[in-house]
Amino acid sequence: MTDVVATKNLVETAVSAAMAQVLPAELAGGDPLVRRSEHADFQSNVALALAKQAKRPPREIAQAVADAIDAHAVSATTSGPGFLNLTVPDATLWERIGERVNADRLGIGTPLTGERMVIDYSAPNIAKEMHVGHLRTTIIGDALARILGFLGADVVRQNHLGDWGTQFGMLIQYIDEHPELPWRHQGGDVSTLDALYRAARAQFDADLGFADRARSRVVALQSGDAATLAVWRELVAESELAFQALYDRLGVLLTPADSAGESTYNLFLADVVEELVAAGIVVESDGALCVFFDDITGPDGDRVPLIVRKSDGGFGYAATDLATIRYRIRDLKATRILYVVDARQAMHFRMVFATARRAGWLTDDVHAVHVPFGTVLAADGRPFKTRSGGTVRLSELLDAAVGRARDVISEKAHGLAPDELEHVVQAAGIGAVKYADLSTSRTKDYTFDVDRMVSFTGNTGVYLQYAHVRTRSILAKLPEGAALAAVDTTLPLHPAERALALALDDFADTLADVADTLEPHRLCGYLFALAKAYTDFFESCPVLRAETAAQRGNRVALCRLTGRTLATGLHLLGIEAPQRL
């Protein structure tokens, strides 16, 4: 595997070398501040940034750096108050194309090698259907898992299923009292389980006797009663089938092997609390065992606790989360732990991380990060309800998107066989939903609008899929052997070719940026810009009808590289890139 050095890095090297010649030693080693520019290929702002420290006018510094730059590598001119406009020779860009098009993995390196990253995402609840509330964590988490893994990290996916809690007493008791109900072996149809849950809930709320029996059943479950546990296991297995069906449909990497639900940590809860007690980290308050934090207070000004053991002796989710983080550090040996969880739980994670730090589990060489995302809102700007009937099921949403995709594609498609058409319809519909979620800033509230989501114009998944298809369709029409031509680095670059080449060169930088910020929408923005650059190229640079064989060969390389970059980028977002559309 060969990493290809990006043109931007070559420019940075050239500017740094020039800085070393004309600036005092203490300033010469600084960041050359090279950025993409509207006025040239790149620009450097060092002269403006360092003028004060260097006690020289910025224009003078810019001119000195420009004069010192190796003119064979980069041509530099000064502009405005002290900008340095940097342009690379055509041959340099063609060389990059030639290297990348023949490289494994597009010449992208694996800078995260050696890191073990645990990613906690999706976390649906057993015996309930997945709804829009699970959309963002599942899709964002999966994209991050793919991207970090691509960059060389050892990714450990963790699906923290909601597979434990008092609601199972209610559910199991209800099943026990209604043995005739058909909920087993539904083969991934969780709606019967969901109906069961709602029926049990209704009776729990209305029937005091049943509520008492349900509470007894909770005790039986927690104390390991064999018959109760057996039903519980069946419930979990049945739900996991349903989740897997949905993950498969969504193109999400999660499998049962990644499941590590709340119940996984039951055995460790007592030990975790004991350890915290022994360390003097928890104190008793109103009968509960709590951790307090000076900077976290409630409306009355009193400090708010993280309750690790309830006054009734039971363990809550805080204990589970503490046992979980301890396990991920001690046993999974994580160097970075990502919790892709709703932003509303920010304070909870602050407390959990702070506690883990006090306990000595979370050290400076491990990074625990809450990766928050905004609330899912309806088109009217109000949140989706979770408990009263207004919840949209995830499967319904996907059906709607795929249905719309089918309508549009059916009237456009030429010569797609029925099974291929159906595959394309699924890829477009599912991709539309995922792209809509991923392409907006993660931390903001997310307006969920089916019409916008499945609209196939503008900055959408289908636009990118279509751009990819246009690269494939040119390549499919090439005469025999034409795809194998080497890049001729002596040809002049058309402006659209130059813009495309520069965009292609940004891919590695973009991925590193996403790995750093954990914001997949930056990759979406990059791919959209790349697709537009390709479309410009497509409009103004004929490939099959190029003027010479050499020119055609170079443009074929651009098509191939663009196609592979788009397909790779979409794949890293968890979106399919069909060959035809």
Next chain:
RNA sequence: GCGCUCGUAGCUCAGUGGAUAGAGCAGAGGACUUCUAAUCCUAAGGUCGCAGGUUCGAAUCCUGCCGGGCGCGCCA
């Protein structure tokens, strides 16, 4: 009350120290004997919530306000 978060074009959003703040959608006009027009081009559209401050330079950093959302003891 405290904390977190958001406020950018009619709408949905990019843009976290650089040049004239950008896309998409909607609306206006134009381009198909297609390497797939699911596309492209043109024009129009903004007191970057407000006010100070830091800086050669602020949508971006700091402070204070205004407005919205969310969170704050035994649910997860």
